[in-house]
Amino acid sequence: MADTPRGAILQRDKETYAIVPRSPAGLLTAENLEAFASVVRKYEIPVVKITSGQRVALVGIKGEDVEKVWNDLGMDAGKATELCVHYAQACPGTAVCRFGVQDSLGLGLELEKFFEGVDLPAKLKFGVSGCPFCCAESYVRDLGIIGKKSGWTVAVGGHSGGRPRIADEIAEDLTTEQVLDLCKKSLDHYRSNAKKKERMSAFVDRIGLESFKQSVL
Numbered sequence: 001m002a003d004t005p006r007g008a009i010l011q012r013d014k015e016t017y018a019i020v021p022r023s024p025a026g027l028l029t030a031e032n033l034e035a036f037a038s039v040v041r042k043y044e045i046p047v048v049k050i051t052s053g054q055r056v057a058l059v060g061i062k063g064e065d066v067e068k069v070w071n072d073l074g075m076d077a078g079k080a081t082e083l084c085v086h087y088a089q090a091c092p093g094t095a096v097c098r099f100g101v102q103d104s105l106g107l108g109l110e111l112e113k114f115f116e117g118v119d120l121p122a123k124l125k126f127g128v129s130g131c132p133f134c135c136a137e138s139y140v141r142d143l144g145i146i147g148k149k150s151g152w153t154v155a156v157g158g159h160s161g162g163r164p165r166i167a168d169e170i171a172e173d174l175t176t177e178q179v180l181d182l183c184k185k186s187l188d189h190y191r192s193n194a195k196k197k198e199r200m201s202a203f204v205d206r207i208g209l210e211s212f213k214q215s216v217l
């Protein structure tokens with residue numbers, strides 16, 4: 001819609017908007033939290049909601065206030081409806097979790113930095129877990145990465161929703177550099193060969209897992 005304010009999503013009342021500021025790997029600073037509290041009070045934002053993607057949605061903002069809220073927040077807009085990489089969901093991993101065997105938070109931040117906003121046939125989400133307990137829902141993300149003692153496992157084609165699909169493992173025992181390289185090859189292959197709006201899961205089902213693996217490994 002031409003007159004939709006920057007980074008805003010029209011709500012069901014057809015009058016107010018939601019925004020979802022970018023918070024890579026779900027991390028927020030004290031400054032972010034203070035800015036959230038300030039804009040919620042100042043612009044009387046009625047709903048503040050943690051999303052499934054570990055982000056904060058501010059919902060019910062008047063159209064004329066959206067740009068002012070962005071300016072006051074000093075944060076970038078997260079991707080929420082565009083056909084691109086939306087976010088990397090990551091668990092705490094070895095940074096703080098006693099079960100962690102890999103640095104999922106660090107890898108999640110790297111994936112966000114490299115791929116956030118990259119144009120694709122459909123939306124795409126990463127899930128990075130620091131151990132096989134898989135708290136970052138890696139097997140129901142388009143590209144799921146799971147930390148094990150021997151290295152990273154990468155799985156492709158998962159999603160949640162009404163008809164969930166469990167991602168298929170395509171590689172294991174990878175270093176962080178190898179994971180980044182495999183993710184880049186997977187996104188390049190997907191971008192070049194998928195139909196518009198075809199999610200990674202449907203793409204893998206259509207071309208076949210073996211074909212996908214041969215193209216990216």
Ligand code: SF4
Nearest residue numbers: 091097100130131135
């Ligand atoms: S997946 Fe493992 S490392 Fe990550 S939060 Fe869960 S238990 Fe901790």
